[in-house]
Amino acid sequence: MHRVAVLALDGVYPFELGIPQRVFGSAGRRYEVMTCTVDGGPVRSNADFMISAEHGPELLATADTVIIPPFDVALISPELPDPVRRALAAIRPATRIVSICTGAFLLAAAGLLDGRPATTHWRLTDDFRRLFPTVQLDPDVLFVEDGDVLTSAGAASGIDVCLHLVRSDHGSEVANQVARCCVVPPFRDGGQAQYIEQPIPDPAGQGTAATRAWALQNLHRPLTVADLAAHARLSHRTFVRRFHEEVGASPGRWLTQQRLARARQLLETSDLSVDQIAGKVGFATAASLRQHLHAAIGVTPLAYRRTFRTAAG
Structure with missing residues (x-):
């Protein structure tokens, strides 16, 4: 079974933290989704509650896909804290790595996006380019796939990139079944614009x-x-x-x-x-x-x- 490890960081956004379990968990036991933190302890969410996970960074060494949900923009830094750097070092080569929204800042700080195309939330474009000028940032798309690294924009685009992975792994029929279960659109192309002038x-x-x-x-x-x-x-x-x-x-x-x-x-x-x-x-x-x-x-x-x-x- 394909193991998806979700790394919850301090200031994690609860909605996006739950996306991998909701999407991959609806794919008929094709994936095992597990959540971890950098030290095995609880983390603060960006809401008014703490989040506890059953696993520490050792989980990352067993993952086929690692997902980095977004975290509070106030915690964004061009340098990785040592516990985070050690946790990321446990990820095996060729593991698929996915970020949602501000998670791209973490991947960039780790050097995983140097010279590569990527995206993040359109509101954070200036900050991202200032901190990581070597990344080929495209702030106008929902998600970018570059080999084994995928970056996505804010909130709902996390659903889009997870559905894209299900479709890539198991085809459109399974992805459509997952989308129906989650009551979301089955397909939004990664190149679609993040910001739509008049969505309704x-x-x-x-x-x-x-x-x-x-x-x-x-x-x-x-x-x-x-x-x-x-x-x-x-x-x-x-x-x-x-x-x-x-x-x-x-x-x-x-x-x-x-x-x-x-x-x-x-x-x-x-x-x-x-x-x-x-x-x-x-x-x-x-x-x-x-x-x-x-x-x-x-x-x-x-x-x-x-x-x-x-x-x-």
Whole structure:
């Protein structure tokens, strides 16, 4: 069983501390989630209560994935306290390491993000760049995956990155089941914007939710942004502006993301050919599907299918 160790630091945010257990714990006994502290003792949360864990830093040496939840920004420092440094030293090479929000500051202070792409909460961009100028910070995305290190933005993006890991480990069907159990959206691409201007449309205005639902039911059609704008009964310019305000991505990019998500699900769960899948999800040709999938995750459709068929076997 894949062991996930969650390291609770002083000032830990209780909501994000609970995300790994909630997400990975809903994956049907595929993961074992355990919580530890740097010395085995209780830690202060950033709320009005203490948190006790049953394990100390020795747990990190047994983990397949280590997750660093966020902690109080007042405790951020470019230098690691000795107990934290010793605890991180216990992590085995090639262990997958994930940070949520301010957890990226800890990884950067440990030298794990030097020269690498990463993200954190958009409000902390200036502080992060001042303290860690060698990190390739992208404050506009929900999460960044760079090999065995993943960094995510604030709060709900912790759910997104954990769901992404479930999807990477076990496929879209399992990830969708976990999302339904947690009552959260099953897929938000890591490149989606952190800060959305208008996440909830004005009830008096005309939003794009109905058009998005219609598009998902018609992905097999060669939909264009003009088609979406016509369905929403908005001018092209107004539709694009409103769509970006509500979703945090352009209509064209969102359509591609949805087509890829559906294609990945069909590759994992069906015996349809790549040409048939391309047609069902709205890519003009199998070559187009191959190009988009390779750009998104770096593999061909057949290689992607073999990965999950091998895992299932």
